[in-house]
Amino acid sequence: xxxxxxxxxKDLRLLVxxxxxxxxxxxxxxxxxxxFGTIFSSGGGPAPKxxxxxxxxxxxxxxRRFAEALASxxxxxxxxxxxxxxxxxxxxxxxxxxxxxxxxxxxxxxxAVFSGPPAEVQVGVDPSRAAESGMLQGVLQKYAFVDLxxxxxxxxxxxxQTAAARSALAASSSVDPATRLILTGLFTQLxxxxxxxxxxxxxxxxxxxxxxxxxxxxxRFVTSEIRPLRAGPPNAYAVSFPQGIxxxxxxxxxxxxxxxxxxxxxxxxxxxRVAPIARWKVLLGKAAGCFVTTTGVTGLLxxxxxxxxxxxxxxxxxxxxxxxxxxxxxxTGLMMLIASIGRTERACSGVGWGVMMVFAMIGGATVPLFxxxxxxxxxxxxxxxxxxxxxIEGGVWRGHSLAEIALPCIILVAIGxxxxxxxxxxxxxxxxx
Amino acid sequence: MLHWQDVxxxxxxxxxxxxxxxxxNAGECLGLLGPNGAGKTTSLSIAVGLLVPDSxxxxxxxxxxxxxxxxxxxxxxIGVAPQALAxxxxxxxxxxxxxxxxLQGLTGRELTRRVAxxxxxxxxADRAAHRxxxxxxxxxxxxxxxxxxxxxxxxxxxxxxxxxVDPQSRNAILRILADLRSAGHTIxxxxxxxxxxxxxxxxxxxxxxxxxxxxDHIPSLIAAxxxxxxxxxxxxxxxxxxxxxxxxxxxSDPLETLRAALARDGRxxxxxxxxxxxxxxxxxESVFLKLTGRTLRD
Numbered sequence: 001x002x003x004x005x006x007x008x009x010k011d012l013r014l015l016v017x018x019x020x021x022x023x024x025x026x027x028x029x030x031x032x033x034x035x036f037g038t039i040f041s042s043g044g045g046p047a048p049k050x051x052x053x054x055x056x057x058x059x060x061x062x063x064r065r066f067a068e069a070l071a072s073x074x075x076x077x078x079x080x081x082x083x084x085x086x087x088x089x090x091x092x093x094x095x096x097x098x099x100x101x102x103x104x105x106x107x108x109x110x111x112a113v114f115s116g117p118p119a120e121v122q123v124g125v126d127p128s129r130a131a132e133s134g135m136l137q138g139v140l141q142k143y144a145f146v147d148l149x150x151x152x153x154x155x156x157x158x159x160x161q162t163a164a165a166r167s168a169l170a171a172s173s174s175v176d177p178a179t180r181l182i183l184t185g186l187f188t189q190l191x192x193x194x195x196x197x198x199x200x201x202x203x204x205x206x207x208x209x210x211x212x213x214x215x216x217x218x219x220r221f222v223t224s225e226i227r228p229l230r231a232g233p234p235n236a237y238a239v240s241f242p243q244g245i246x247x248x249x250x251x252x253x254x255x256x257x258x259x260x261x262x263x264x265x266x267x268x269x270x271x272x273r274v275a276p277i278a279r280w281k282v283l284l285g286k287a288a289g290c291f292v293t294t295t296g297v298t299g300l301l302x303x304x305x306x307x308x309x310x311x312x313x314x315x316x317x318x319x320x321x322x323x324x325x326x327x328x329x330x331x332t333g334l335m336m337l338i339a340s341i342g343r344t345e346r347a348c349s350g351v352g353w354g355v356m357m358v359f360a361m362i363g364g365a366t367v368p369l370f371x372x373x374x375x376x377x378x379x380x381x382x383x384x385x386x387x388x389x390x391x392i393e394g395g396v397w398r399g400h401s402l403a404e405i406a407l408p409c410i411i412l413v414a415i416g417x418x419x420x421x422x423x424x425x426x427x428x429x430x431x432x433x
Numbered sequence: 434m435l436h437w438q439d440v441x442x443x444x445x446x447x448x449x450x451x452x453x454x455x456x457x458n459a460g461e462c463l464g465l466l467g468p469n470g471a472g473k474t475t476s477l478s479i480a481v482g483l484l485v486p487d488s489x490x491x492x493x494x495x496x497x498x499x500x501x502x503x504x505x506x507x508x509x510x511i512g513v514a515p516q517a518l519a520x521x522x523x524x525x526x527x528x529x530x531x532x533x534x535x536l537q538g539l540t541g542r543e544l545t546r547r548v549a550x551x552x553x554x555x556x557x558a559d560r561a562a563h564r565x566x567x568x569x570x571x572x573x574x575x576x577x578x579x580x581x582x583x584x585x586x587x588x589x590x591x592x593x594x595x596x597x598v599d600p601q602s603r604n605a606i607l608r609i610l611a612d613l614r615s616a617g618h619t620i621x622x623x624x625x626x627x628x629x630x631x632x633x634x635x636x637x638x639x640x641x642x643x644x645x646x647x648x649d650h651i652p653s654l655i656a657a658x659x660x661x662x663x664x665x666x667x668x669x670x671x672x673x674x675x676x677x678x679x680x681x682x683x684x685s686d687p688l689e690t691l692r693a694a695l696a697r698d699g700r701x702x703x704x705x706x707x708x709x710x711x712x713x714x715x716x717x718e719s720v721f722l723k724l725t726g727r728t729l730r731d
Contacts, residue, residue, distance in 0.1 A: 002535060002540060003535065003536060006532055006535035006536065010521070010524070010528075010532045013523075013524065013528065014521060014523050014524070017523040017524075017564075018523065266517060266518070266519065267515045267516075267517030267518065267519035268519045268520065268521060270478075270483055270513075270515050270517075270519060271513065271515060271519040271533065271536075271580065272536065273482075273483055274481045274482065274483060274508055274511065274513045275508065275533075275536035275537060276505045276506060276507075276508040276509035276536075276537065276538065277505055277536060277538075278505055
């Protein structure tokens with residue numbers, strides 16, 4: 001243990017005295033996290049479009065017309081799905097703010113717009129996104145009335161609607177004479193207007209109802225709550241700090257990789273190898289330095305993220321601790337792998353940073369994973385940074401259980417083990433000159 | 434104490450060590466003399482287990498038993514000063530030595546005491562708290578040597594420990610090593626400086642192109658391979674028929690040659706006055722030249 005401790009403290013001392021390395025390991029990630037967290041917190045720019053899932057369960061022309069109106073709406077990013085369950089699933093997975101369902105019977109109800117119950121549209125919303133849901137309902141109302149106006153501009157549709165209403169009125173026995181008189185006159189006039197391609201002069205209040213079952217509400221939106229499986233990040237810092245952590249562990253990883261190559265080229269590794277200690281202890285000592293640095297800097301950044309200006313609260317502290325440890329193991333293995341790539345410090349640094357930057361960009365260290373397009377999210381599977389971000393976000397804001405971060409953690413530990421084995425081979429590799 | 438037994442080692446098509454069989458006895462200083470690329474460093478690397486020979490083996494005999502230097506416990510018997518400066522520039526002299534001492538199993542007060550002792554020995558006590566990055570080349574070399582001495586190893590393998598240092602530091606290092614030899618340490622000293630080998634080593638092994646050309650005590654090597662002496666006479670003016678006032682005579686008996694030259698000039702009244710006479714005997718350089726056909730600096 002004394003040997004490993006000696007190696008570890010020596011490497012940490014060297015890290016602290018390398019000012020550039022220390023900056024990129026400790027301060028650059030902090031600046032990154034605070035800078036991007038602040039930018040994303042302050043908003044600005046156009047509001048993003050609402051992600052809405054739409055399922056059409058009615059095969060009527062009215063349903064198709066309404067669906068097309070929604071599809072062409074500027075306020076939405078509409079995902080057309082085939083079933084109600086699929087639409088709800090998108091909300092459950094936080095891939096949509098709301099699930100809009102046009103149920104069977106919608107078309108028939110729209111035909112009887114001046115009589116009978118109003119057409120229903122079911123809207124399942126994520127209650128944690130109340131503002132967006134409210135905005136969504138307003139937009140849906142707008143398109144319902146747009147559809148109504150469009151139908152009233154269509155004399156065929158309008159005359160069909162008034163004919164249906166007049167028939168319903170004639171068949172109804174519960175309408176009092178005064179109302180019947182008023183409505184008969186209204187429908188006659190509407191029919192005349194439709195005949196002259198007349199245009200309506202005002203919109204109608206969706207909540208307006210008449211007595212005795214005669215309503216005038218083009219569409220009734222029946223809302224329900226769909227609670228997503230997970231809550232979203234509480235603030236932008238909960239996203240930017242895990243990203244900053246990636247930069248920190250990358251800095252530590254590269255610093256140790258280059259220092260290991262320096263030890264080899266400078267001759268100190270030879271001195272370690274001729275020391276009267278088992279070689280695995282020397283290797284473990286090197287790895288321990290990297291592990292302590294990566295976990296230490298991760299802990300430091302997480303600690304800073306909890307301070308008042310940032311206010312990040314960890315959803316699953318135990319998960320986070322395990323994730324940090326696994327990330328440390330994974331990046332220690334990466335360090336060994338990178339150190340085995342280059343025979344010189346320059347080669348190691350060049351190749352290492354080149355590979356790391358690509359991994360970082362596709363792995364969520366620059367753009368959060370959850371805003372990436374789907375194909376890029378799939379591509380990011382090859383990046384160790386993705387698994388690190390997923391594991392750490394699992395503890396920071398996703399509230400994942402240990403079982404839920406098992407996959408990222410297994411991948412990270414596997415990277416660590418493979419790297420350690422490659423490092424072992426490297427350590428025993430003979431010089432070629 | 435340490436024995437190379439028909440050791441061979443190649444890197445790709447280059448044969449770095451070609452059938453080396455060599456022994457160093459306990460308490461002696463053996464010089465490995467050869468030009469750059471002769472195979473000295475490879476031979477030493479095999480001896481400490483850093484390289485595995487293609488064939489043959491190296492044996493360290495200790496307490497009546499043969500050991501491989503690859504065994505960790507055996508490596509405690511060896512102190513190595515690599516040719517490269519194997520120290521950490523960003524650590525101070527003390528921090529470097531404390532770290533390397535810890536690797537050798539030294540702890541606590543013993544570690545502190547030994548660090549202080551070797552710092553004093555190599556003359557770095559007053560700069561111990563400074564980072565090695567600020568040391569001169571000679572000081573770094575001394576720190577490199579000090580790291581090999583911390584655990585008082587009976588066998589020292591020193592690979593060109595004076596490479597690139599100023600004469601003052603070179604003298605200091607050679608003085609330290611002479612003291613260590615006197616104290617009973619076994620030293621294997623690799624160098625391409627003939628004068629260092631002559632000054633320090635009991636025996637010298639001459640190596641070139643991976644092969645051992647000769648190994649013996651220095652006088653024996655010179656007697657066997659050094660060739661003739663050169664008597665150099667400086668006259669007041671060139672002798673009749675000569676272009677230069679310096680006359681060089683190669684001879685196996687320089688004293689008789691000098692006597693004959695004086696007698697010759699005494700018999701000739703027209704001979705120029707003899708100003709000075711110098712006898713240059715054969716040395717390791719001439720031994721190396723004789724054995725390899727080229728000088729150490731080639």
